[in-house]
Amino acid sequence: MLELFDGPVPVEETLARWYKEEATSNYGAFIPFVGTIRDEDGISGLSFDIYTPILNSWFEAWQSKAKESGAVLKMAHSRGDVPLHTSSYIAAVFSPKRRVALEMIEEFVEDFKASAPIWKYDLKDGKRIYAAERSTKIKGSGLLKVKK
Amino acid sequence: MVTIEFLGPIQKEKISLQASSLNDVAVYLSADEELKGWLESCAVAVNDTMVTDLNTALKSGDRVSLLPPVCGG
Numbered sequence: 001m002l003e004l005f006d007g008p009v010p011v012e013e014t015l016a017r018w019y020k021e022e023a024t025s026n027y028g029a030f031i032p033f034v035g036t037i038r039d040e041d042g043i044s045g046l047s048f049d050i051y052t053p054i055l056n057s058w059f060e061a062w063q064s065k066a067k068e069s070g071a072v073l074k075m076a077h078s079r080g081d082v083p084l085h086t087s088s089y090i091a092a093v094f095s096p097k098r099r100v101a102l103e104m105i106e107e108f109v110e111d112f113k114a115s116a117p118i119w120k121y122d123l124k125d126g127k128r129i130y131a132a133e134r135s136t137k138i139k140g141s142g143l144l145k146v147k148k
Numbered sequence: 149m150v151t152i153e154f155l156g157p158i159q160k161e162k163i164s165l166q167a168s169s170l171n172d173v174a175v176y177l178s179a180d181e182e183l184k185g186w187l188e189s190c191a192v193a194v195n196d197t198m199v200t201d202l203n204t205a206l207k208s209g210d211r212v213s214l215l216p217p218v219c220g221g
Binding site: 049054115130135139 | 215
């Protein structure tokens with residue numbers, strides 16, 4: 001399940017809802033990761049663009065992988081502006097036992113950072129500035145650069 | 149005609165051109181000053197599937213997307 005929100009992700013409501021959804025699914029472990037906007041470098045918040053078609057297929061591939069391990073993934077992310085001290089991201093794994101969930105949450109979040117088609121901007125002095133230096137090239141980048 | 153679209157922070161309207169492979173697209177875009185710097189940092193999708201081969205064939209109606217470096221979360 002992949003959920004997108006305009007603005008901050010409603011963390012308490014979302015975590016409570018996910019917990020309830022899987023309450024009788026016989027999972028022994030539920031490991032959520034919540035990403036919150038910190039006050040740093042004079043920003044008033046962050047902002048996000050998302051390309052949904054590729055995000056969906058990326059997530060579906062991960063969901064299939066999780067299923068092979070008997071686990072299920074859930075993810076929520078913000079679109080648009082997200083103020084300081086609110087959250088833009090939740091990833092969660094439910095699995096029968098803890099080991100699968102602990103390993104998968106790390107692998108999933110790392111691949112999310114490297115591959116999910118989401119672009120981050122700093123909100124600073126009334127401007128929306130692409131966070132170029134904190135961004136990661138997707139695998140295979142540079143394909144269209146003509147060799148000279 | 150093939151459509152080229154620029155995602156995220158690339159401030160550029162989509163364009164249409166005649167191309168039979170991604171290589172044709174690369175040659176065309178390399179002459180575009182606005183894209184200087186972006187071509188080496190962007191990944192590429194054709195019809196929303198990521199591709200890594202410059203010889204990927206294109207047909208009329210295909211959609212090529214350029215994906216700049218990402219940072220979700």
